[in-house]
Amino acid sequence: MTSSAYPVPSSSPAPAPAVDRSDVENLTREEAAARAGHLQVTSCTVDVDLRDAAAAGQTTYPVRTRISFTSSTPGAETFLDYLGSSVESVVLNGETLDVAEHAGAARIRLPRLQEQNEVELHTTSVYSRSGEGLHRFVDPTDGQVYLYTQYEPADSRRVFPVFEQPDLKTRFRISITGPDTWQLRSNGAAVSRTPVEGAARGLDAGLVRVEFAETPVMSSYITALLAGPYHCVESTWRGGVADGEEFDIPLALLCRASLAEHLDAEELFDLTRRGLDFFHAEFAHPYPWGAYDQAFVPEYNLGAMENPGLVTFTEKHVFDTAATDAQHETRANTLMHEMAHMWFGDLVTPQWWDDLWLKESFADYMGALAVDEATGFTTSWISFANGRKAWAYVQDQLPTTHPIVADIADLEAADQNFDGITYAKGASVLKQLAATVGREAFRTAARRYFSRHAFGNATLQDFLAVLEEVSGEDMGRWAQAWLQTAGVPELAADVEGSGTPQRHVLVTQTGLDPATERPVSRPHRIRCAVHALDADSGELRRADVADVRLSPEDPAGRVVVEDLQLPAEGTPRLLLPNEDDLTYAKLRLDAESTAAVLTHPVADPLARATVWAALWSMVRDGELPARRFVEAVMELGLQITEVGVVQSLLRQADRALQAYVPAEEREALQARFADRLAGHLAEEAGGDRQRAAARTLATVSRRTDAQLDLLAALLDGDAVGRGIEGLEVDEELRWAFLQALTVHGRTEAAQLDAELESRTTARGRVAHRLALSARPHAVVKENALEQAISGIDEDGEELSNDHLTATVDGFCCGPPSLIEVHDATYFAALEDVWRRMSQGQATRVVSGLFPGARDLAEGQQPEEHPTARQVAAWLAEHPQAPAALRRILREEQDHLLRGLRAQQAARS
């Protein structure tokens, strides 16, 4: 309960005793292994009492827990994890334990174990405002209260006392007492509803106790609760595995009542049914969790979470403003990702967080595969090549990168590892694995893995074992190279020799293991293609392609590509060493290819997405001036058909302008970029690309005033007068434009208040807070910073996760002179923030408030940049700071230095 532990002013109700994040809160791998070494959990019964949840100002709720477990070491002691407000009673094997020692502690000690044990606890838990544990949200639209849980990796202990580790699985019997007018849900289907005497506080409703079916054996981090007046739509899926009996799965979709009209149940149920068909055919193991509820919940920290039978999603996936095709596809991908987890992760669970990839990499890969093969979306692998993989390449070049199979010593480290390596690199490597062993072998291995380890836990070795059985190959070296070694391989394709027939193509693999700084070479199955200019269309079109195998044994990492026909010398052409995006590698385009793709569009959509990813890598490496990239986005990128790629290019161009373009070029280029986007609004007359351009125009306008008059006109409803048709200036865009105008001092607080009053929604509240913190006044910045660092708002209330981020983001907007004066405060507050806030909240603050100055002075070395010096000094002075905190600082420092080096390269 770290988030509610901040000492709040005495005028507001103090929800819980102050507890610092401490070592005992941070369970280590050794402690978990020791506990699992002698314990087996037989069952866990949890009764949660939410009868008062709707009453104003509620901060806590009572919970009763009963756990049966065995110990192979009678006489030994163990402990339960619990981050609640208070422990009222603990009865272990009939003996009442002294609860005084548990006050404020993260562990409940259980001494003198017997072979068979039963512990019963009465405790009081705290409603979360950070999205960790049982989150409580009041809808500003209608004042209704909504609750849901989020536990991964280790927050079920915020709700009930538990052995919080993935390999102490058990059967859970969960019940909720709450208002009888509410939806009350958990993993299993409801098996009884018993009226309870009394009335729900804060509501005109009675009380009911709902018991849920005992779950199959599962880990605590995927148990879940949901309560509130959620809008609910129900349906059914009927199906089964091949040759098996058909069965029904009840389906439900839930969201806040005030979003009900925007819940497109038809599309979501259609995707759900397609997914269940697909995964039953693919995995040949029936869905084991009974019902399949999908709930869209407010103030959610993630995209979604795979609680069996009760998947939770961010409600950003309920489209209450205009959404692009790419947003629909992303949502479908998330839905499939979570569904894949019902098998990869829920049915077979990693033993410890080192093997988080065993579920996340697979779900990420299977999610993209299911969207590609089972839905109407046609650009799944294109989005993957350009979006997901870009995330992985960035992460894999940070000094904090790690092998896909990671070394996770404790829970804090686990929390930081839900990253681009574990998800997107892992998925990319599985795509390469499927290309290597074949799709059929991959499918057979997955089936065998499920039938062997169902309801159990697994490690890398278990997965390799089935893979070797199925493929007949020794996968040890493959696993060592791809799963147990960090770092990005680099592939280049070059033409050697001159004249026909001497000219030939050479593919070269390079790469460093960041841990050892030694060259590392991996096995790849790739395709190398030549795309040549087609004079009629003006596009680069595929002229020839060849299969290529790379191996660690290739001399100097070089392989000659046989039988690849090159076009006549002088014809613009692209050499692409990762055609069809089969492998995971950063591409280094040769000079002729780079010139060709900056001038001519690439016809094939997947090759195009791969090429743009390569260009962005080259910008980040200082090999392509950021200005050239931004210009290419303006000329070619905005015309691309796939809006997902357009969105990601616009984000990258915006990032290039902030961090990679030297100061002397920035202002003019930003203005040109804004002008180009404004022009694009007029060219498109509706559609997804127009909307993508409008969003980016709002973002870039926080830093340039080139198109503020246009934004003001659009807010005034004068789009047509500006030659713009078909642009829906809805709540999302209105706030985006207002925020940009606010940063430049072109709104008044009263105008922002009026906008919120005209439509008081959760989205509006967050946007309003951001705008207020973005006003360009010294006193506004001081207040916003104080709120961000304390986590407490102007009324003395704890800031929720979304409101904290809005405050941080608003603070960071505006003239550097107003913001940079606070850099010293930031560094001085770091350790205190980390200690006081939950890890989720602290990460938002530490990352979000990282100093924004990105300019390299003429003649300055990157390491001499003032912020770089401050970070280096802080790291040197705080060697004992928590590793997860140091990790964020080191990553931010690396992002900064990378941009500064690119600026330096652009000048030389």
Ligand SMILES: [Zn+2]
């Ligand atoms: Zn996942």
